[in-house]
Structure formats: C-alpha cells, structure tokens
Amino acid sequence: xxxxxxxxxxxxxxxxTSVAPQVDEVFAAEFSxxxxxxxxxxxxxxxxxxxxxxxxxxxSIEHPRGCAAVTAIAARWGWSALSxxxxxxxxxxxxxxxxxxxxxxxxxxRELIGFIMPANLPGAGLHEVAAAILAGCAVIIKTxxxxxxxxxxxxxxxxxxxxxxxxxxxxxxWGRKQTDLTKAMSARCxxxxxxxxxxxxxxxxxARASGLGQPDRGLSRFVGFxxxxxxxxxxxxxxxxxxxxxxxxxxxxxxxxxxxxxxLSPHHLFVGETDGLAxxxxxxxxxxxxxxxxxxxxxxxxxxxxxxxxxxxxxREAARWRALSEQSVRLxxxxxxxxxxxxxxxxxxxxxxxxxxxxxxxxxxxxDLARRLAPVTGRVEAMxxxxxxxxxxxxxxxxxEVIGRTGASWICEPERMQSPPADWPHGGGEFxxxxxxx
Amino acid sequence: xxxxxxxxxxxxAVVESVSLMxxxxxxxxxxxxxxxxxxxxxxALRVFAYQVDHVxxxxxxxxxxxxxPAAVRRVDQIPAVSTLAxxxxxxxxxxxxxxxxxxxxxxxxxxxxxxxxxxxxxLHPEIYRASxxxxxxxxxxxxxxxxxxxxxxxxxxxxxxxSLSQMISWCIEEFGTAELACVxxxxxxxxxxxxxxxxxxxxxxxxxxxxxxTAACAKLFAALTESSTERTSRTRLLGARGxxxxxxIVLPAGSRLMDTGGAKGQTAPLSAAEVAEQASRCLNLDxxxxxxxxxxxxxxxxxxxxxxxxxxxxxxxxxxxxxxxPWLKSFVLDPxxxxxxxxxxxxxxxxxxxxxxxxVSMLLTEDLGVIDGGGVRILGRAAxxxxxxxxxxxxxxxxxxx
Numbered sequence: 133x134x135x136x137x138x139x140x141x142x143x144x145x146x147x148x149t150s151v152a153p154q155v156d157e158v159f160a161a162e163f164s165x166x167x168x169x170x171x172x173x174x175x176x177x178x179x180x181x182x183x184x185x186x187x188x189x190x191x192s193i194e195h196p197r198g199c200a201a202v203t204a205i206a207a208r209w210g211w212s213a214l215s216x217x218x219x220x221x222x223x224x225x226x227x228x229x230x231x232x233x234x235x236x237x238x239x240x241x242r243e244l245i246g247f248i249m250p251a252n253l254p255g256a257g258l259h260e261v262a263a264a265i266l267a268g269c270a271v272i273i274k275t276x277x278x279x280x281x282x283x284x285x286x287x288x289x290x291x292x293x294x295x296x297x298x299x300x301x302x303x304x305x306w307g308r309k310q311t312d313l314t315k316a317m318s319a320r321c322x323x324x325x326x327x328x329x330x331x332x333x334x335x336x337x338x339a340r341a342s343g344l345g346q347p348d349r350g351l352s353r354f355v356g357f358x359x360x361x362x363x364x365x366x367x368x369x370x371x372x373x374x375x376x377x378x379x380x381x382x383x384x385x386x387x388x389x390x391x392x393x394x395x396l397s398p399h400h401l402f403v404g405e406t407d408g409l410a411x412x413x414x415x416x417x418x419x420x421x422x423x424x425x426x427x428x429x430x431x432x433x434x435x436x437x438x439x440x441x442x443x444x445x446x447x448r449e450a451a452r453w454r455a456l457s458e459q460s461v462r463l464x465x466x467x468x469x470x471x472x473x474x475x476x477x478x479x480x481x482x483x484x485x486x487x488x489x490x491x492x493x494x495x496x497x498x499x500d501l502a503r504r505l506a507p508v509t510g511r512v513e514a515m516x517x518x519x520x521x522x523x524x525x526x527x528x529x530x531x532x533e534v535i536g537r538t539g540a541s542w543i544c545e546p547e548r549m550q551s552p553p554a555d556w557p558h559g560g561g562e563f564x565x566x567x568x569x570x
Numbered sequence: 571x572x573x574x575x576x577x578x579x580x581x582x583a584v585v586e587s588v589s590l591m592x593x594x595x596x597x598x599x600x601x602x603x604x605x606x607x608x609x610x611x612x613x614a615l616r617v618f619a620y621q622v623d624h625v626x627x628x629x630x631x632x633x634x635x636x637x638x639p640a641a642v643r644r645v646d647q648i649p650a651v652s653t654l655a656x657x658x659x660x661x662x663x664x665x666x667x668x669x670x671x672x673x674x675x676x677x678x679x680x681x682x683x684x685x686x687x688x689x690x691x692x693l694h695p696e697i698y699r700a701s702x703x704x705x706x707x708x709x710x711x712x713x714x715x716x717x718x719x720x721x722x723x724x725x726x727x728x729x730x731x732x733s734l735s736q737m738i739s740w741c742i743e744e745f746g747t748a749e750l751a752c753v754x755x756x757x758x759x760x761x762x763x764x765x766x767x768x769x770x771x772x773x774x775x776x777x778x779x780x781x782x783x784t785a786a787c788a789k790l791f792a793a794l795t796e797s798s799t800e801r802t803s804r805t806r807l808l809g810a811r812g813x814x815x816x817x818x819i820v821l822p823a824g825s826r827l828m829d830t831g832g833a834k835g836q837t838a839p840l841s842a843a844e845v846a847e848q849a850s851r852c853l854n855l856d857x858x859x860x861x862x863x864x865x866x867x868x869x870x871x872x873x874x875x876x877x878x879x880x881x882x883x884x885x886x887x888x889x890x891x892x893x894x895x896p897w898l899k900s901f902v903l904d905p906x907x908x909x910x911x912x913x914x915x916x917x918x919x920x921x922x923x924x925x926x927x928x929x930v931s932m933l934l935t936e937d938l939g940v941i942d943g944g945g946v947r948i949l950g951r952a953a954x955x956x957x958x959x960x961x962x963x964x965x966x967x968x969x970x971x972x
Contacts, residue, residue: 438938441905442918442952446936449652453659456630468906 191222
C-alpha cells in the first residue's frame with residue numbers, strides 16, 4: 133500500500149470523528165483514486181460480492197459493525213437505535229445474485245464521481261454509491277457533518293472485505309462552511325452527485341455547464357437529487373377487513389422509522405372513503421398505534437432541534453385551531469417530541485415537518501385522489517399502496533393510473549417503501565440512466 | 571380540597587367583579603400610568619379571567635388544554651394562543667356589541683404556505699392608540715420634538731385593514747408637524763417623491779421622521795445609491811471631482827427613522843446593521859436614531875430597539891435588544907412544552923399584552939428570541955421547511971465560491 137493509499141484509508145477512519153481534511157488530502161485522494169482507476173478493475177463478481185458482504189455487516193444489528201454504526205449514529209442524534217433500521221437501507225444490496233444481475237445492467241466506466249451526501253438519514257445515497265462502484269467508478273464521498281459515520285464505516289468494511297474494491301472509495305467529512313474543500317472536490321471529480329432541495333439544484337444549473345472535470349459525451353456532469361415526498365394510499369377495502377389493525381400498525385411504523393427524515397418516508401395518507409367517517413376512525417387507530425410505538429419499541433428522539441420543534445408546533449397549532457372551528461379537521465398528538473396526526477378531510481397532499489407527523493385525508497373516488505395528488509406531481513418519490521381483493525379490477529386500474537401520473541419512482545406495499553430495490557430509479561432515474569448510457 | 575374550593579370561590583369572585591368597563595378602564599389606566607410589576611401581574615390575571623369568560627374561542631382552547639382557569643396563579647401559566655389562531659378563530663370578546671369605532675385589522679398574509687389572512691378585531695382602538703403612542707413617545711420621541719413626517723407605507727385612510735398603517739397615522743397625528751407626506755399606496759412607493767420631500771426637509775433644515783417598512787427603506791437606499799453612482803459617473807465624465815457627501819441627502823440633526831417588518835417582502839433582506847449603515851450614508855442619520863420596531867397585527871403593543879437615544883443601552887446595531895412597554899411582558903418558551911426556557915436560552919417568543927384586553931393577551935409568536943436583561947433579542951422567524959427529502963446537504967455545494 134502506497135503512502136497516498138494509506139492517507140485515503142486513514143481519512144475514512146478520521147471521518148468517524150468528524151475531523152475535516154486539508155485540501156491537499158482531498159487532492160491526494162483524487163490522485164490515489166485515479167491511479168486505482170488506471171489499473172485493472174476487479175471483476176464485477178468480486179465488486180458485487182464485496183458490496184454484499186459489506187452491506188450484510190452494516191445492515192445487521194447482530195453484526196458488531198452494524199451494531200456499532202447504528203449505536204454511534206443513534207447516540208449522536210439522540211435517537212433510539214431501533215428507529216434507524218439500517219437493514220432496510222442495506223437490504224437491496226444484501227443478495228449477491230440480485231446485485232450481480234443489477235451490476236450487469238450497467239455500462240463499465242472509469243470515472244471519479246464525487247458525492248455530496250445529505251444529513252437527513254444514514255445511508256441515504258447508498259444506492260448511487262453502490263451502483264457507481266459496481267459500474268467500475270471510484271468515488272469520493274463528502275458526508276454531512278451531522279452524519280459522518282455510515283459511509284466511513286462502509287468504506288472501512290469494504291476495504292476489509294476486499295482491499296482492491298475498498299481502494300475505490302475515499303470518505304471525508306466537513307461542514308458546509310468549508311467551501312474550499314467542496315470546491316476542491318468539485319473541481320477534481322468527473323461528476324458530482326449532490327442531494328438537496330429543488331431550488332438549490334436550480335441554482336446549480338451554471339455549474340452543470342462549467343467547472344466539473346472533463347467534457348463528457350453530452351452526459352450531465354452534475355446530478356442533483358432534489359427534495360421529494362412520499363405518501364400512502366389505502367383503499368376502503370383494505371381497511372374493511374381483518375388486516376385493519378395490522379395495517380394501522382404498519383403505517384405507524386413507517387411513519388416512525390427514520391423519523392420521516394428521508395424522501396421515502398410517508399407524510400400523507402389517503403384512505404378510500406365509504407361512509408364519511410371511516411378515514412377519521414382509521415386516523416384515530418393510527419394515532420393509538422403511534423402512541424404504542426412511542427411508549428414501547430420505538431421511542432421518539434430524546435429532544436428535537438429548535439427548528440424541528442417549531443415546525444411541528446406550527447402544524448399542531450394550525451390544526452388545533454382549525455379543529456376548534458371546523459368539523460373537517462381533527463388533531464391527535466403525543467407529548468413532544470412525539471407524534472402528530474392531523475385528519476384533514478379536504479387536504480391535498482401535504483408535506484410535513486417529519487418526526488412522526490402524518491396528515492390523513494379521505495378520497496372519494498380516483499378522480500378525487502388525482503386532484504389531491506396533483507400539487508406534488510413530479511415530486512413524489514414513493515407511494516405505498518394497500519388494496520384488497522374486494523376492490524374491483526377497474527377501480528384498482530384507475531388508482532394505478534392516478535398514482536402513476538405522480539411520477540413516483542417506487543410504488544409498493546407500505547412496509548416496503550423505505551427499502552427500494554437496487555435498480556430503483558431514485559429521483560426519476562437520471563443517475564441510473566447515466567450509468568447505463570454508453 | 572378546601573384549598574381548591576377557596577380558589578374557585580376567589581376566581582368566581584374575581585370574574586364577577588370584572589365588569590367590562592372596569593377591566594378596560596383598568597388597562598387604559600395602567601397604560602397611561604404604568605404601575606409596578608406586581609400590579610401588572612395582578613391585572614394580567616384579571617384580564618385572563620375576563621378573556622376566558624368572554625372570548626368563546628379562547629375558552630374552548632383553555633378547556634381543550636385541560637387548564638382550569640381558577641388554578642392559574644402566575645402570568646407564565648396563562649395558556650398562550652398561537653398567532654396562527656387568528657387565521658381560524660374569532661378572537662374577540664363577545665361581551666359587548668362592537669362599537670362603531672371597532673377596527674378589523676388583517677395580517678399581510680406573507681407567511682409561506684398560509685393563504686389565509688389572520689384577523690384581529692380591535693374593539694377599543696383607544697386602548698390600541700394609547701399603547702402605540704405611549705411607547706412611541708418613549709422610544710422614538712423621548713426628546714419631545716414634533717417633526718416633519720414621511721410615511722413610506724400607506725397611512726390608515728389608504729390601507730384601513732393594516733395595523734401598521736393605523737399606527738403610522740396615529741404617529742403622524744401625535745408627533746408630526748404640518749410638513750408631512752405619504753408616498754406609498756397599495757401598489758408601491760413613489761421613491762422619487764420621497765427623495766424630493768426629504769431633499770426639501772434638508773434644504774429647510776427641518777428634522778424629519780421617516781416611518782417605513784424595512785423593504786421600503788431598501789428601495790429608498792437603492793434609489794439614492796443608484797442616483798449617487800449615476801451622478802458620480804457623470805461628474806467623472808465632466809472631469810470634476812465627485813463627492814459622495816454632496817450626493818447623499820443630508821438630513822438635519824434630530825431626524826430619525828423607524829423601520830419595521832424585517833425580511834418581509836425583500837428578496838435580499840437588509841439586516842438591522844445594514845439599515846443603520848445605509849441610513850447614515852444615504853441620509854446622514856445618526857445610527858442611534860435609526861430604530862427598528864417589532865410588532866404584529868395580532869398585538870396592540872410594540873417593541874423598539876434600545877439605543878443611546880432612548881435608553882441607557884448602547885449595544886452595537888447588530889446586537890440591539892428591543893424594549894417592551896411596561897404593559898407588555900415577554901416570555902421565551904420551549905416550542906415543545908411551551909414552558910419558559912432558562913434565562914439566556916433561545917426559544918419561541920410569547921407576549922402577554924394588556925392592550926389586547928378585548929381579544930387574547932397571551933400570544934405565542936412564530937419568532938425566535940432570547941430575553942436579555944429587560945429587553946428581548948429578536949432572532950427572526952424560525953427557518954422551517956415543509957417538505958423533507960434528500961435535501962440537507964446541497965446548499966454547501968451551491969454556496970461554493972465561483
């Protein structure tokens with residue numbers, strides 16, 4: 133191992149304690165990774181095996197590495213470790229055959245890709261990192277100062293499992309004010325993949341055209357993953373049968389894990405309405421389930437950041453006062469930091485502040501659902517859908533079309549929302565298309 | 571049990587004794603002759619009892635919280651009503667038929683995601699006026715002067731639903747001379763006319779008081795800076811030496827500026843320090859006489875920057891605290907528990923405003939702040955986002971230097 137390799141490797145170790153690198157360390161990482169790219173690439177089977185082995189470690193709370201990672205992140209954030217199910221993040225990368233099959237859909241490329249990771253939840257961006265490495269790329273990952281642990285552990289585990297694959301990743305952590313480091317990384321990578329809100333990404337349009345590495349056959353050198361929202365649709369049939377209690381528990385759990393910090397967490401539940409009261413009754417049952425989870429297996433964070441607590445307060449106060457004067461609104465709430473359910477009969481899709489805040493509304497027919505989903509068309513990441521065999525085929529076909537029109541990149545049963553498959557077209561699939569393009 | 575019974579009896583006695591005119595008179599008297607803090611607390615509890623009895627929406631809210639009014643013994647135990655409530659509920663005493671002079675003020679409706687406008691019906695504008703004028707006198711006019719006045723925000727006859735407009739009109743009536751101008755309408759401000767008026771005051775040596783939103787100030791400063799730049803360019807072309815001092819409007823000593831509204835309506839908001847610096851550069855104003863006001867439609871009292879002009883405080887402009895009037899008590903609450911935070915900690919600002927006697931006095935704002943001595947440091951609206959996504963890292967990339 134050359135000196136530069138060691139520095140890159142060591143930087144990953146340092147990052148778990150959030151020590152920012154020097155600019156020359158970022159340059160050294162680039163030098164080292166380009167040298168790795170110039171050498172023979174490991175066979176894709178070896179890369180897939182290394183990623184699977186790594187994700188099996190990180191995704192298992194039984195494994196010392198997975199346990200250590202989740203414990204460290206939970207302690208840092210003041211969360212319950214159980215509300216950070218890394219197994220869901222890692223599951224798509226834990227089955228060798230599937231990962232290898234996915235890898236074979238990618239075009240081999242030798243590029244250095246820089247990732248600017250979000251702070252909202254650990255492992256966000258894993259799909260893109262794993263796909264890039266499977267395609268033969270090397271990656272520099274800048275983790276957020278608030279969550280420097282997951283990818284540092286990922287890099288360390290990958291290097292232990294297969295040194296040749298592990299040599300393709302360097303992980304650093306620095307804060308948003310250290311723009312010299314971000315600039316250095318952006319200048320040295322062939323592409324940048326960044327996670328952020330749509331307004332900020334729009335501001336980056338000029339950056340797409342200049343300053344990011346070498347010309348590249350017309351492919352975008354900047355890929356931004358903007359703010360997206362997710363929701364759940366359940367039919368009247370789905371809450372009319374024996375599975376009603378289990379469904380309420382499932383929805384409460386999906387709202388609780390990751391504290392709704394990711395783009396795959398549901399914020400609004402739409403329920404097929406029959407008698408005018410079914411949705412409100414179901415909302416009350418979900419509230420009860422949230423309270424059980426909060427008091428039992430999934431306690432809420434010990435404390436909330438001021439801005440998060442204020443955002444939740446705002447939602448609650450608006451709902452509280454509307455509920456005092458309107459029959460169409462009801463509020464259920466746990467003691468903060470806890471959970472919040474707002475039943476709003478007339479609401480269109482409403483994004484929430486997270487931390488177990490769910491708006492619940494009825495829909496009366498597919499056209500009504502379409503109207504309620506219209507404001508977020510093009511910004512939906514996942515839609516969880518639960519229906520019943522009692523629902524007619526035509527009705528379900530209509531619902532499918534309505535949900536499809538939102539542009540959701542992942543439509544599945546509610547319990548699978550936060551664990552999309554390896555070939556998930558995150559954010560509309562721009563990055564995946566790029567890795568598959570010739 | 572005995573204690574509870576005694577409390578209930580005392581509470582009922584208090585409620586019975588609090589007739590409408592009594593409480594209104596008491597509040598008006600307190601505003602005109604502020605009493606001790608103990609006097610404030612006792613009156614505040616009587617006002618609370620009155621409001622629970624006569625404002626049905628507040629009564630429902632207090633009941634929904636499970637608060638027994640008779641058990642409230644301290645002002646900080648009084649349930650605070652979010653200012654959001656004014657969008658959804660009728661927050662006024664139904665103890666009387668609204669007098670003809672009652673006024674309905676609407677919020678500006680600029681809060682992101684809130685299409686509804688808050689409504690505050692002020693049943694007794696004379697109390698509002700006494701409160702506004704009383705604290706204006708202390709904070710903006712402690713020297714007792716009457717001045718020429720210019721409003722860069724519509725006055726009450728042009729925008730009757732705006733509480734700021736009403737306050738500006740009262741200020742002009744009380745502290746203005748015959749020299750006055752309102753250069754704003756609903757459509758915007760006539761900056762050229764403002765500059766003309768201010769130049770006239772400068773020529774006449776008449777000190778002037780500018781009443782404006784911060785956004786209007788920004789427009790005025792931009793126009794003055796622009797005209798300075800143009801004139802400097804022209805002077806250079808003519809070969810003469812440009813002088814910035816000769817291009818600014820040199821307002822006479824004693825001129826002053828009250829700005830309010832902060833970032834509202836501005837794409838690139840001016841900070842308090844920038845307002846003071848630009849007012850000094852463009853208008854020759856003493857920074858101590860550039861005073862920011864904090865108020866809201868839902869509240870009949872206001873807070874103003876403490877400066878060496880109106881107090882014994884002399885913090886740098888960027889670190890100024892705001893002083894409330896004696897009839898307004900400030901609190902900083904934990905947004906989760908709504909209990910007061912420890913001194914010096916940041917939280918949500920709440921106020922008990924006696925002048926709101928005929929609506930709801932204990933208000934929870936959406937602004938962050940911290941108590942600092944006898945003042946309040948306003949830290950602005952909490953930055954919160956509605957949608958969550960993979961959205962928390964990209965700003966650092968966007969902000970990288972070119």
